[in-house]
Amino acid sequence: MKDVFRINPSAKVIRTNQYVSCIFDKPYRVLSSAVLNGGYQRANQTLNLKVDAHNTYNESPQASLQNFAAEQGWKGKTIGLMTSASMATFRLAQRTVENIELAVWVTSGLSNLRRIGDYADYRKINSAPETSGTINLGLISSMKLSDAAMAEALIMLTEAKVAAINDAKLTSPISNKQATGTGTDSAVIASANEGEMIEYCGKHVLIGEIIGELAYQAVSSSFVYGDGESFNKLINQDHRDCDNKN
Numbered sequence: 001m002k003d004v005f006r007i008n009p010s011a012k013v014i015r016t017n018q019y020v021s022c023i024f025d026k027p028y029r030v031l032s033s034a035v036l037n038g039g040y041q042r043a044n045q046t047l048n049l050k051v052d053a054h055n056t057y058n059e060s061p062q063a064s065l066q067n068f069a070a071e072q073g074w075k076g077k078t079i080g081l082m083t084s085a086s087m088a089t090f091r092l093a094q095r096t097v098e099n100i101e102l103a104v105w106v107t108s109g110l111s112n113l114r115r116i117g118d119y120a121d122y123r124k125i126n127s128a129p130e131t132s133g134t135i136n137l138g139l140i141s142s143m144k145l146s147d148a149a150m151a152e153a154l155i156m157l158t159e160a161k162v163a164a165i166n167d168a169k170l171t172s173p174i175s176n177k178q179a180t181g182t183g184t185d186s187a188v189i190a191s192a193n194e195g196e197m198i199e200y201c202g203k204h205v206l207i208g209e210i211i212g213e214l215a216y217q218a219v220s221s222s223f224v225y226g227d228g229e230s231f232n233k234l235i236n237q238d239h240r241d242c243d244n245k246n
Contacts, residue, residue, distance in 0.1 A: 005092055008101040008142040010192060015090050019068075020048040020107060022140060022190060027076065031150040032188040036065040036080030040147065044076030045069070046188050048107060048136050051082050081186045083134040085109030091222040093214040097206065100198075101142035104157070104214040108222040109133040112182040113165075115172040121183065135181060137161060137219065138188040139211060141198075145191040149201045153189045156201065156208055160215030161185070168223055 005013040010025040027042040037043065049068055059067070065080030085107045094103040112133025137157050145153060162180050172179045201208045 005094075005103075007094065007103045007140050008192070011103075011140050011142070011190070013092060013103070013105055013140075015087060015092075017087050018050050020087065020090055020105060021072075021074075022046040022105070022138065022188075023074075024190070027193065028140075028190045029144070029150070029193050030079050030188060030190050031147075031154060032079050032081075033186045034079045034081045034188060035061045035186075037077055038079070040150075041077060041079060042193070043079045043190075045074050046079040046081070046138065046190060048081045048083060048138070050087055051084060079188060081134075081136050081188070083107055083109060083136050083184075084111075085134055085136075089222045091218040093218040095210055095214060097210055100207070101140075102207070102210055102214060103140045104138065104211070104218045105140075106135065106137045106215075106218045106222050108135045108219065110135075110170065110182065110223070112184060113170055113172050113179040114181060114183045115175050115177045116180045118172055118174040133182045134184040134186065135161060135219065136186050136188075137215065138190065139215070140190045142192050143195045144193055144197045145189070145201065146197050146199050149198050150189045150191055152208070153201050153211055154187055156203070156211045157187050157189075157215045160212045161219050164216050164219035164223070167220065 001017055003015045007013055012023050014021045023045045027044055030041045030043045032038050047065060047069055049065060061082055069078040087107060089108045092103060092105045110133055139153055139157060165179050170179045171177060198207060201211060
């Protein structure tokens with residue numbers, strides 16, 4: 001299975017049972033918490049790769065992601081994320097306003113729910129957690145965002161995700177309080193490098209409102225599979241089997 005979604009003239013999203021990628025015809029400016037090439041970068045594509053929840057590979061996550069990108073024949077720099085969530089949870093929300101094309105994509109796994117401030121599983125500062133139960137979220141903008149606006153957009157995605165989790169009444173198994181995400185969530189902001197620069201995208205401006213709405217819509221709908229079965233019933237299950245439903 002391979003679905004292709006054209007986001008704007010220079011960007012498209014590809015979804016398969018193994019990955020979600022955003023392919024850019026020319027390099028985009030990217031801000032992310034990705035395991036491969038995270039931080040501020042100029043990139044040719046982003047990759048959200050489905051992997052074994054317990055990371056049984058004989059190479060580092062960075063090497064796995066880089067090698068996978070090379071196998072696809074992708075050129076240039078790849079921003080790489082990992083998840084054990086089913087690609088059946090992929091959702092895409094799009095809107096065009098004032099000739100700016102915006103899109104938010106997400107894949108969701110909830111077996112790793114946590115509330116901010118919960119007691120950490122790993123008790124050393126420099127630890128690498130497993131990739132189980134991850135909510136990975138991304139924004140694509142056809143208009144250039146300033147560095148500050150990209151950071152602000154990251155906040156908008158995060159707040160929308162927390163609102164969706166709150167409205168779904170999902171709780172942390174550690175504290176039994178309202179969850180705010182999973183222990184391994186990641187986010188990516190991808191901005192075209194052309195056109196008038198957007199300096200602000202918080203909740204007081206239209207673009208911030210739209211980013212928030214799109215992210216909330218995408219995340220909320222990803223909590224339900226195509227067969228209508230809620231993630232609430234699947235939180236403690238291994239999501240690797242869910243692709244068999246497609």
